Amino acid sequence: MAHQxxxxxxxxxxxxxxxxxxxxxxxxxxxxxxxxxxRGRWTTLVVRELLRGECTFTExxxxxxxxSDKVLSDRLAQLTQAxxxxxxxxxxxxxxxxxxxxxxxxxxxxxxxxxxxxGAEHHPPSPERP
Amino acid sequence: MAHQxxxxxxxxxxxxxxxxxxxxxxxxxxxxxxxxxxRGRWTTLVVRELLRGECTFTExxxxxxxxSDKVLSDRLAQLTQAxxxxxxxxxxxxxxxxxxxxxxxxxxxxxxxxxxxxGAEHHPPSPERP
DNA sequence: CAGCATCCATTCAGATACTG
DNA sequence: CAGTATCTGAATGGATGCTG
Numbered sequence: 001m002a003h004q005x006x007x008x009x010x011x012x013x014x015x016x017x018x019x020x021x022x023x024x025x026x027x028x029x030x031x032x033x034x035x036x037x038x039r040g041r042w043t044t045l046v047v048r049e050l051l052r053g054e055c056t057f058t059e060x061x062x063x064x065x066x067x068s069d070k071v072l073s074d075r076l077a078q079l080t081q082a083x084x085x086x087x088x089x090x091x092x093x094x095x096x097x098x099x100x101x102x103x104x105x106x107x108x109x110x111x112x113x114x115x116x117x118x119g120a121e122h123h124p125p126s127p128e129r130p
Numbered sequence: 131m132a133h134q135x136x137x138x139x140x141x142x143x144x145x146x147x148x149x150x151x152x153x154x155x156x157x158x159x160x161x162x163x164x165x166x167x168x169r170g171r172w173t174t175l176v177v178r179e180l181l182r183g184e185c186t187f188t189e190x191x192x193x194x195x196x197x198s199d200k201v202l203s204d205r206l207a208q209l210t211q212a213x214x215x216x217x218x219x220x221x222x223x224x225x226x227x228x229x230x231x232x233x234x235x236x237x238x239x240x241x242x243x244x245x246x247x248x249g250a251e252h253h254p255p256s257p258e259r260p
Numbered sequence: 261c262a263g264c265a266t267c268c269a270t271t272c273a274g275a276t277a278c279t280g
Numbered sequence: 281c282a283g284t285a286t287c288t289g290a291a292t293g294g295a296t297g298c299t300g
Contacts, residue, residue: 024175024196030249031174031242041273044161045154057282066154068274073283083252094281095280104252112161114244119160122213122234171293187262198294203263224261225300 034111037082042067044115046075047101047108050085054100084108164241167212172197174245176205177231177238180215184230214238 026032038044042064049055049063060072076099079085084105088098156162168174172194179185179193190202206229209215214235218228
């Protein structure tokens with residue numbers, strides 16, 4: 001996206017940013033960064049579960065039964081890589097791993113709230129309405 | 131996603147929802163709804179352009195030169211379908227069509243702002259930060 | 261000018277099967 | 281328990297070419 005400098009007046013979603021004239025998707029754009037973290041099916045649900053408290057792999061699987069191991073694994077890696085959550089491994093057998101949001105991850109709360117708010121306000125019960 | 135009942139005081143589609151049990155992605159979830167609107171490469175950039183003011187097809191192409199006709203066309207259809215923008219066609223030749231955000235579309239401003247804020251706060255200059 | 265139709269390369273997610 | 285490896289079908293999105 002690379003949103004930036006929408007000028008100054010409006011909120012368009014972009015504060016006054018030094019860089020201007022970004023005319024194509026840019027991974028360094030804050031908006032892109034955030035969307036990249038949330039991208040992918042199941043991602044926000046996984047985050048939601050973790051916002052309730054730390055979980056193990058199995059607990060997440062139980063909370064989201066239709067989510068395959070592979071995708072869950074992918075999501076956890078993606079979120080870990082993004083610094084949104086941390087993995088606590090405990091040695092020994094059987095293995096136990098706890099997943100926990102970092103402060104950065106908890107910071108996604110307001111973001112999800114904003115997404116929720118818009119969706120809730122503009123799509124009450126009926127689908128599309130002019 | 132299917133984040134539930136934020137109720138009133140609680141966080142996002144986060145935990146604490148009585149009607150829990152939403153255990154898989156649900157198109158009716160407000161969070162899903164919003165992400166569906168913003169989904170796809172170039173989408174937020176197109177919205178950003180329109181937040182600056184109404185545009186014609188060509189103006190958008192010029193503002194985003196690397197965006198192909200097909201994808202621009204797709205995005206405009208997607209956003210129009212979502213009720214986020216309207217198309218004003220002017221009869222005659224040559225054709226002229228103006229695209230303008232609806233109030234609903236302008237409501238995306240705060241959403242983009244939230245996305246921007248998180249990205250800007252958590253990814254200052256360096257890529258990954260603990 | 262504004263745009264749709266086609267073709268193709270890439271990405272993604274679900275299913276299945278197998279380890280540390 | 282907590283994952284990874286592999287495969288496949290579906291969904292992108294970019295390039296190119298044509299029309300109302």
